[in-house]
Amino acid sequence: MKNRHRARWLPALLLACAGAAGAATADPMAERVRACAGCHGEEGRSAAESYAPSIAGKPEGYLLQQLTGFRDGRRSHAVMQQMLAWLSDDYLRDMARYYGTREPAQVPRPPQAAPAVLARGRRLVEQGDAARKLPACAACHGQSLLGLQPAIPGLLNLRAEYLQAQLGAWRSGTRHALAPDCMADIAGRLSGEEIAAITAWIASRELPRDHRPAVRRGQPLPIDCGGVP
Amino acid sequence: MKTALKLLVLLLVPALAGLLWLAWPDLREAPVEQSRAAPADAAQIERGAYLARAGNCVACHTQAGQAPYAGGRPIGTPFGEVFSTNLTPDPETGLGSWTPGEFWRAMHHGRSRDGRLLYPAFPYTSYTRVSRQDSDAIFAYLQSLAPVQAPRREPALRFPYNTQFALRAWRALYFRPGEYRQDTQRTPEWNRGAYLVEGLGHCNACHTARNALGGIELDRNYGGGPIPSLGWEAPPLAPAGPMSDAQAAEMAELLQAGTSRHGVATGPMAEVVLHSLQHLQTTDLAAMVSYIRSLPPVAGAPAPRRPRVSEARRQELMRQGETVYREHCADCHGDRGEGRDYVYPALAGNRILTGASAGNAIRSVLMGGYGPSTATHPQPHGMPSFAQRLTPEEIAAVLTYARGSWGNQATAVSPVEVERR
Numbered sequence: 001m002k003n004r005h006r007a008r009w010l011p012a013l014l015l016a017c018a019g020a021a022g023a024a025t026a027d028p029m030a031e032r033v034r035a036c037a038g039c040h041g042e043e044g045r046s047a048a049e050s051y052a053p054s055i056a057g058k059p060e061g062y063l064l065q066q067l068t069g070f071r072d073g074r075r076s077h078a079v080m081q082q083m084l085a086w087l088s089d090d091y092l093r094d095m096a097r098y099y100g101t102r103e104p105a106q107v108p109r110p111p112q113a114a115p116a117v118l119a120r121g122r123r124l125v126e127q128g129d130a131a132r133k134l135p136a137c138a139a140c141h142g143q144s145l146l147g148l149q150p151a152i153p154g155l156l157n158l159r160a161e162y163l164q165a166q167l168g169a170w171r172s173g174t175r176h177a178l179a180p181d182c183m184a185d186i187a188g189r190l191s192g193e194e195i196a197a198i199t200a201w202i203a204s205r206e207l208p209r210d211h212r213p214a215v216r217r218g219q220p221l222p223i224d225c226g227g228v229p
Numbered sequence: 230m231k232t233a234l235k236l237l238v239l240l241l242v243p244a245l246a247g248l249l250w251l252a253w254p255d256l257r258e259a260p261v262e263q264s265r266a267a268p269a270d271a272a273q274i275e276r277g278a279y280l281a282r283a284g285n286c287v288a289c290h291t292q293a294g295q296a297p298y299a300g301g302r303p304i305g306t307p308f309g310e311v312f313s314t315n316l317t318p319d320p321e322t323g324l325g326s327w328t329p330g331e332f333w334r335a336m337h338h339g340r341s342r343d344g345r346l347l348y349p350a351f352p353y354t355s356y357t358r359v360s361r362q363d364s365d366a367i368f369a370y371l372q373s374l375a376p377v378q379a380p381r382r383e384p385a386l387r388f389p390y391n392t393q394f395a396l397r398a399w400r401a402l403y404f405r406p407g408e409y410r411q412d413t414q415r416t417p418e419w420n421r422g423a424y425l426v427e428g429l430g431h432c433n434a435c436h437t438a439r440n441a442l443g444g445i446e447l448d449r450n451y452g453g454g455p456i457p458s459l460g461w462e463a464p465p466l467a468p469a470g471p472m473s474d475a476q477a478a479e480m481a482e483l484l485q486a487g488t489s490r491h492g493v494a495t496g497p498m499a500e501v502v503l504h505s506l507q508h509l510q511t512t513d514l515a516a517m518v519s520y521i522r523s524l525p526p527v528a529g530a531p532a533p534r535r536p537r538v539s540e541a542r543r544q545e546l547m548r549q550g551e552t553v554y555r556e557h558c559a560d561c562h563g564d565r566g567e568g569r570d571y572v573y574p575a576l577a578g579n580r581i582l583t584g585a586s587a588g589n590a591i592r593s594v595l596m597g598g599y600g601p602s603t604a605t606h607p608q609p610h611g612m613p614s615f616a617q618r619l620t621p622e623e624i625a626a627v628l629t630y631a632r633g634s635w636g637n638q639a640t641a642v643s644p645v646e647v648e649r650r
Contacts, residue, residue: 031572034561035597035611038618051617072294079596079614086487086499087609088602 029098035083036095043102054107054157059213060100061150065178065227067092074176075169104157106207112160113200121201124194134189135222137198144208148216151228156211160203167195178226185223258406261334269369277370280363283513284356284429285505289313299323299377304350305458307443309386311350319376324368332368333361338406346396348384349404354445355431358409358424403444418512422520425513430505435463435497438530451521454530455588460650461496462588464580467524481518485511487601488609491568491575495598496589503601533586538641543629546641550630553623557615558631566635572610577635587628587642591650594624621647 030043040046044056055063070080071087084092111118125145128136137155141147147154155163169175170187177183190198221228269277281287290313292301300315315323324332331342339353340346347353359367389395409424426432437445438454446454453465472480483489487502494502506514538546555564561573568575576582582590597614600606615624625644632639 032608032610035599035613038597038613038615074294079616082596082598083611083614084599086503086601087599088607091602091608094608 027098029094033095033098036099039079040099044099045102045105046107048107048109051159051162053159053162054104055099056102057104057211057213058100058153059147059149059151060096062147062153062227063096063100064093065151067096069176074178076174104207104211106157109159109203111200111204113197113204117197118201118204120194121197121199124198125201132189134186137202139222140225140228142214145202145205146208146211147213149213150216152213152216154211154213155202156205156207158203160199163199163202164195167199171195180224180226182221182223182225182227258338258340261328261330264328264330269373273366273369274373275370276363277366277368277373279508280359280367280429281370282505282508283425284359284367284431285501286316286367288500288504289350290316296377296379298371298374299379301379301382306350306386307457308390309384311348311384311386312382313351314381315377315379316371317374317377317379318372319378322378322380323376324371325376327368329365329368332371333364336364336367337361339400339404346393346400348386348396349399349443352431352434354404355428355434357404357406358428360409363429399442399444402442416519418516418519419523421513422516422518425517426520430517432466436466449527449530451524452527452529453584455533455586456497459497460588460592462584462586463497464584464589465527465529466521467527468522469526472522477518477522480521481511481514484514484517485509485603486605487603488571488606490570492579492581493574493600493609495581495593495600499598499601502603507601507603507605529585533588535586535640536643536645538629538643543633543641546626546629547633549623550626550628551634553619553627554630557619558627562631566631566637571606576631577637579637582628583632583637583639585640587632587639587646588650590628590632591624591642591647594619594628595647595650620644 036044039050039052040055041050041052044054044058046052046054066075067084067087068089069075070077071084071092073081113121124134125137128134128139138145140152141155142152145155166175167183167187167190170181170184171190173184175184187195216228287297289302289304290300291297292299292313295301296317298316300313302313303310304313317323318325320326327342334340335342335347335351336353336356336359338357339349339351384391409428411420412423415423433445433450435456436453437447437450438452440446451465451467453463455462479489479491483492483494484502484506487494487499487507493499509517558576562568562576563573566576566579568577584590593612595614595616597612599611600609602609619627621644624647625642628647629641631637632642
């Protein structure tokens with residue numbers, strides 16, 4: 001009787017031990033960045049209804065530049081500034097590495113623009129506008145817009161409103177990248193309609209199955225960017 | 230004729246007395262001594278670096294992302310903005326052509342090299358107690374920095390606060406040059422703590438309420454008060470009752486690490502820990518705590534006017550708040566507000582949460598935040614922002630619940646207060 005009792009408890013005990021061991025070996029960063037999950041989602045995969053961008057799987061160097069950017073005032077967002085104000089470079093680097101190595105997941109977002117607008121956006125994204133020396137988005141962010149390691153961000157899996165707000169912020173001088181700020185230059189030369197078209201097209205693209213950003217191997221950029229070493 | 234003369238005298242005497250009153254501090258000021266600095270040695274520079282840390286000079290005199298000590302950071306005041314100045318030894322825009330005597334005059338008398346009165350955003354009301362020897366060491370350290378060219382930015386203050394006359398009147402009311410006098414009845418540790426807290430630490434610049442003219446209300450010294458330009462409230466430093474050794478040890482821990490067993494430094498205090506306190510010697514921190522725990526209890530800032538919440542409404546908020554708490558807060562702060570040691574602050578017995586004003590608590594829930602990265606606690610945990618996830622009603626409810634549970638007995642929070650932030 002006693003033995004049977006013990007036997008019944010054994011699997012539960014083993015499971016409990018396994019659970020404890022699992023918790024002990026879990027990435028401590030997961031707990032440390034729990035504060036971020038409220039807006040950016042579990043492991044940086046933000047929910048469809050969230051304005052905050054998905055950050056899972058973005059190039060680490062890019063993420064670090066954004067984190068230090070919020071802290072040091074190159075980017076402005078009241079919550080992000082208060083969150084990061086007192087954190088060290090080392091800690092932010094670990095955070096960037098954590099999110100850079102998470103798996104992204106496509107958030108379904110049906111295109112919300114007319115076909116003509118999408119076509120105009122696609123043309124600018126893929127070819128730019130040679131007459132105005134406007135480089136194509138794809139020239140830096142990659143043919144599939146997945147970005148390049150370590151510092152060029154992917155543009156997919158983001159809401160059109162978010163993308164639009166970023167280009168708008170560059171145009172109005174509230175978002176800055178490291179000098180020379182190529183995106184400020186480009187955004188400043190785009191019309192509001194062009195920005196709407198570009199962002200509508202990008203937001204309508206889905207993450208391909210292999211969504212890892214390629215590593216940049218010194219390919220020259222069509223424009224000087226301080227954030228891209 | 231006689232009446233006219235009488236009238237003249239009646240007007241003239243107060244006018245002269247007023248002028249004398251305004252000029253009195255200047256008449257008593259010794260002329261600045263102009264000798265150049267004796268070449269500083271490495272030990273003096275190192276001591277100066279330490280003292281500059283204790284004064285947290287770098288925090289205000291650095292613009293985020295720019296060269297340290299080069300100034301330019303906007304400092305908000307209820308009267309407009311002033312900009313911190315360049316302390317690097319650039320000869321044109323910094324302190325390159327200053328003498329130690331001129332630097333000491335700025336620290337001690339609040340007067341610039343050219344004789345202009347300085348705005349008291351520079352806390353010379355406290356720095357005036359810094360000894361000449363310490364002032365010289367700080368100066369030697371600043372002179373050892375790489376010069377950075379960063380021109381002074383004109384303050385953007387409203388009339389009449391932007392005039393030297395207003396400053397003169399302010400100083401006559403609220404500033405007396407002074408020096409720290411040892412209290413021989415007390416231990417050397419206590420005296421060291423008092424010197425740091427009252428001098429370089431300039432703790433009462435935030436932890437004491439200011440009146441409508443920005444004067445520090447010394448009869449409420451260390452009673453805590455709002456920091457209007459930052460949107461935070463400094464909690465009282467003066468203990469409400471006797472502080473136990475364990476509480477004193479935890480305070481020292483918080484000052485050094487930014488995170489203690491039950492608490493975390495947030496808002497402007499996180500900045501003070503980051504740039505200043507974490508770099509101080511344990512003995513100096515212990516000395517400061519020793520002085521702080523001896524402070525006499527004082528009445529805090531006058532209770533802020535807050536929307537009234539009826540008892541029936543309070544009970545409704547408590548019920549609703551418990552649900553919100555279980556869903557959003559209990560995972561980290563615990564079912565009974567006990568927190569997690571050194572990870573998430575305890576809410577039971579939390580003085581910031583249960584203060585007379587709920588301002589800091591509302592702001593923390595809305596905006597979230599991390600404690601400072603320090604040498605002893607480099608990777609603190611954080612609080613998420615709930616601004617987009619909870620309604621003002623829910624935030625008021627959960628704060629009412631946390632302020633009124635587990636032994637906490639603070640007043641309810643109205644949704645109107647949350648909406649105002």
